[in-house]
Amino acid sequence: MPTLADIGEDKLIRKLMRGVKLDRDVIAGAGDDCAVVRSTKNEHTLLKTDALVQDVHFTLETPPKLIGRKAIARVVSDFAAMGGTPRHAMITLVAPPSMDVEFLTEIYRGMRNLAKQYGINIVGGETSRGLVLMLSISMTGTVPSKRWLSRSEGKAGDILLVTGRLGGSIKGRHLKFEPRLEQGRWLSENAHPHAIMDISDGLAKDLPRLALASGTHYEINVAAVPCNRGCTFDQAWGDGEDYELLLAVNPRIVKSLLPKWREAFPKLPLTVIGRLVPPGQGCPPYAVNSGWDHFALSADA
Amino acid sequence: MPTLADIGEDKLIRKLMRGVKLDRDVIAGAGDDCAVVRSTKNEHTLLKTDALVQDVHFTLETPPKLIGRKAIARVVSDFAAMGGTPRHAMITLVAPPSMDVEFLTEIYRGMRNLAKQYGINIVGGETSRGLVLMLSISMTGTVPSKRWLSRSEGKAGDILLVTGRLGGSIKGRHLKFEPRLEQGRWLSENAHPHAIMDISDGLAKDLPRLALASGTHYEINVAAVPCNRGCTFDQAWGDGEDYELLLAVNPRIVKSLLPKWREAFPKLPLTVIGRLVPPGQGCPPYAVNSGWDHFALSADA
Known part of the structure; x- marks a missing residue:
């Protein structure tokens, strides 16, 4: 079996x-960064769930406040990729009875602080006993109905861009990244991306996912991929947990987009890294063996 | 520590x-069966999250379809206790890489079947590696804004009632119960309960919770508590996982409520089991040592 x-x-x-x-009120289900549900005339509801598991996403050596921070930040990053705004969060906590209460209190402090920064209400949750610590976060939010973004409307010819720099997040950035919420909304207004997603499992995994969802192949300019200091292309390609945005935009707008972006976000690069191409050309969006797979890396199998 | x-x-x-x-748009946060958030003029949004953990809520000997069924049914039961209607679900799955895919497929079949029965859309989810199997379900839904129910508005003098019979759910009913969704909505229209909740951790735990949330004490008529066949009062009191509704209603309506209920639900008893009383009388709503506590029962501590 x-x-x-x-x-x-x-x-x-x-x-x-x-x-x-x-x-019919479900506009996008499983497969995008958030689910999209029709709500009012002007607004859709966004829904997202995410989990952090001890010894997979963090260890008991990780500062607990940063575990909590990361739990919220990862989900906010998904709302960024939809051009949306997170509003309400629920937290499921599974923990062994032997767990130090102060450790949990610090995790929640980290969650509360980041939630407050982004205007998110923690409205409920659930607790249960378990062998190891596990946090599951679910969040709801909104997006203007005319401006929600998906990962599946990319077209052959679209230019691929990424925000920020990639690779090496394990050195600490995976606990401290700022989700690109403001940038996601700005891009939805100013770049109208055909496809966009956040890079959580690594460009190696997430770029093919975007292409697969859009029904295209892709080309990547290896030399152009912006790497974090001290990182090789392989790390930028495969490490994951960058939480930057990957987007595909109409080639005609790129020239005007880049200076506008620099004005809006002078400290954060937006870099052209390749383009989407018709099926049959470039790289096919499957059979990629790097990037993070939660189950394929099976030390405990 | x-x-x-x-x-x-x-x-x-x-x-x-x-x-x-x-x-201010959060009407009820953590502490009730669901969180309640203002949505449109006529409707509030309900939010709920819940988790099922291997070897706590089920074992790998449990038929997987029933694990999935229970995961959804437990959350539906919380919507019942709010007088609401569940609409959209997200599923977080944590599983060891060695897990048989067919076992998971059956769990999802159980979830899909019950979701379909209650008109719930499974719109997304998340998967992660972990040591043991864990399911976290989050659900959103609606309730008419004039008719949402809480557990905290019980008043001294209110009559306490329960639906169905209690105790012995471990023999199998904990996997096969029908959430009282229709009954919850009926009660919100016909009984206007001051306080209501579902009995998930046992009457011993949940009745004091309702009294505590309402700022009252309580009296219970031990002989009146409806026990399942073969169960003692102690079992009905402490076993938990009944997923029946416990409610506190204005004493003046009880006489007319009971025959109306019998007409609407001829096969399901609705039974008076006690009343809420002012602080200082009856039982105080704390220091209760039976019922299920996820952390106090610490075989694995």
Whole structure:
């Protein structure tokens, strides 16, 4: 019988979601950074859930306040990729009974601080006993109905760009990154990206996902990929947990977009790294063996 | 340093939620069955999250379809206790890489089937590696803004009632119960309960919670508590996982309510089990040592 390690994360999700039928008020379901549900005339509701697991996403040596910070920041990053605004959060905590209460209190302090910074209300949660510490965050928010962004409307010819620099996040940035919320909204207003997503599992994994969702292939200019100091292209390509934005935009707007961006965000680069191409050209969006797969890396299998 | 086992679940939640500030659009936050957020003029949004953990809520011997069924049913039960309607669900799955994919597929089949029965859309989710299997479900829904129910508006003199029969759910009912969704909505229209909640951790734990939230004490008529066949009062009191509704209603309406209920739900009893009384009388709503506490029962501490 095949195990999770055999089939990997993306195949698992496709398999589990097979046969899920959605009502007409669901505009986007599983497969994008957030689900999108029709709400009022001018606004859609965004929904997202995410989990942090001890010894996978953090260890008990990680400063607890940063664990909490990361738990919230990761989800905010998904709202950034939709051009949306997070509003309400719920927290599920699974922990062993032997766990030090002060450690948990510090985790929650980290969550509360970042939630406050982004105007997010922590409205509820759930606790349960478990073998190891696990945090699951679910969040709801809004996006103007005319401006929500997906990862699936990229077109052959679109230019690929990334915000910031990639690679080496394990040295600490994975705990301290600033989600690109303001940038996501700015891009939705100023660049109208055909496709956009946040880079959580690494460009190696997430760029093919964007291309696959858009029904295109892609080309990448290896020399152009902006690497963090001390990082090689391989690290920028495969490390993951960058939480930068990857987007595909109409080639005609790139020239005017870049100076506008520099004016709005002088300290954060926005870099052209490649383009989407028709199926048959460039790289096919599958059979990529780097980037992070939650199940394929199976030390504990 | 105190551990979770030392302070227990309710104290932990109060401690973690200290300092959480909520915007004015949040009508009810942590502490009720669902959070309540202002949405449109006529409707509020309900938000709920819940987790099922291997070897706590189920084992790998449990039929996987029933694990999935229970994961959804537990959350639906919380919407029942608000007089609301669940609409959209997100699923977080944590599993070891060695896990059989077919086992997971069956869990999702159980979830999909129950979701379909209650008109719930599964709109997204998240997967991660972990030591044991864990499911976290978050759900959003709606309630008419004039008719949402809480557990905190009970008044001294209110009559306490429960739906169905209690105790012995571990024999199988904890996997197969029907959430009282229709009954919750019916009660919100016909009984206008001052306080209502679902009995998930056992009457021993949940009745004091309702009284505490309402600022009252309570009296219970032990002989009147409806026990499942083969169960003692102690089991009905302490077992938990009944997923029946516990409610406090104005004493003046009880006489007319009971026949109306029998007509609407001829197969499901609605039973008077006691009343709320002023502080100083009856039982104080704390220092209760039965019922289920996720952390105090610490075999693995």
